[in-house]
Amino acid sequence: MSSNIAPAQVELTIPCQPEYVAVARLAMSGIASRMHFTYEQIEDLRLAVGELCTLSVEWANKNNRQEARIVLRTEISSNKLTVDILDTAGPRHCGEGTGRDVEEENLAQLLITLLVDEAEVIPQPDGTLVRMVKYVGQR
Amino acid sequence: MSSNIAPAQVELTIPCQPEYVAVARLAMSGIASRMHFTYEQIEDLRLAVGELCTLSVEWANKNNRQEARIVLRTEISSNKLTVDILDTAGPRHCGEGTGRDVEEENLAQLLITLLVDEAEVIPQPDGTLVRMVKYVGQR
């Protein structure tokens, strides 16, 4: 229930804390609803954003960054939605987990891979950027 | 279903266009749910944010500002929620409507007044800031 709308950006900044992950998910649902996604694809995006924010929260916790923030940035264009999740949760050391249950971490990775069409991890000076892409009309 | 959480800010930036007002409302619901608000109070905030964003959209339209944006900024503290709605929709000339139906405009004003505890309009160089406050445990 959307129309052909011009490319547009939405940006949301939340504290990198467990209780705010739901805010990011809700915003993601609202944004995705503006596009020609199916109900299931909107659910996928909500879940993927939830998993990515949870990962950020776990790293902020491990790196002891109480002040860390998550920025969710979405760019809508006619055939795809690009979602950036940028955190200031500090470094994610290679091969080192967050101390989180390994299975949970694997499940999170699995879900992200399955739910979006592309996902790229781009380390940042003060945290991590994950860029996801979901195409309209694909599964 | 929330706990005593530290003061925290959430910020959302959306295009000042009709189709994004729902995103602001959803985010507002999510944020308000983090506090000890009743279900009805959360609804009130959602409605108030919807009305304020609609007002911004109407002014952007009247001022021909296709590029205008709305920033929703919330500050949670233990006993109250402060919500800033800042737009870059250009000036709101006194005594002049948006060309919107006068009754609708009056209804919007009435709703905002009734739904939050405080609401202050602070003109900005490039648009308008409205600051609303809602106290926990009050009606």
Place this chain on the structure above:
Amino acid sequence: MNFKIETQTLEDNLPVIRLGGEVDVYTAPQLKQAMIALLEKGVKRFIVDLTNVEYLDSTALGVLIGGLKRIREVGGNLLLICPSARIRRVFEITGLDKVFDMHNSEDEAKKAPEKE
């Protein structure tokens, strides 16, 4: 956007506009179009069914008020079906529950006496 609109004509030739989801600044224009379509056909009495509406703002109220005015000008009436307490509250706090003929169900609305 979670929004639905559908116009149906009941057996007794009474048109009903059924709305669902969020009726706001983005979607209310579709309600306006649907009401104008009925008014232009010369309809004197119709129902707007808000049963499945989850959210309704001043824009939607304005459109409903506009429709009410136009139909009352020709001696007709517009009936609202609004069983939801959440939506009814928006009418109550704005005093509009006294302006509109509000009913809880289609049956109740159909039995309502024709207003002048």
Place this chain on the structure above:
Amino acid sequence: MNFKIETQTLEDNLPVIRLGGEVDVYTAPQLKQAMIALLEKGVKRFIVDLTNVEYLDSTALGVLIGGLKRIREVGGNLLLICPSARIRRVFEITGLDKVFDMHNSEDEAKKAPEKE
């Protein structure tokens, strides 16, 4: 936050943890506590009812897997009630629908043969 948890004991002494709303990184710790409470009482078989769950993430799955492992170590079992297609899908895409005993209703779960 839209989340509910409740532990109840059915007539046949079978405990059931009923969840509602969103089970995620913020709320899953409450599920973990509720499961630990049952395990510490020596319970060998219990139900987790996901009927009213609207959202469930990897944290919640991890907590359920942890509970399943602990109860299977003592030769017991954990039964899931999950009639919702939306939630079941999360189990399916992760392959966990084959790991858990999943049922559509409480009746169906109670009739399930005791494993092991």
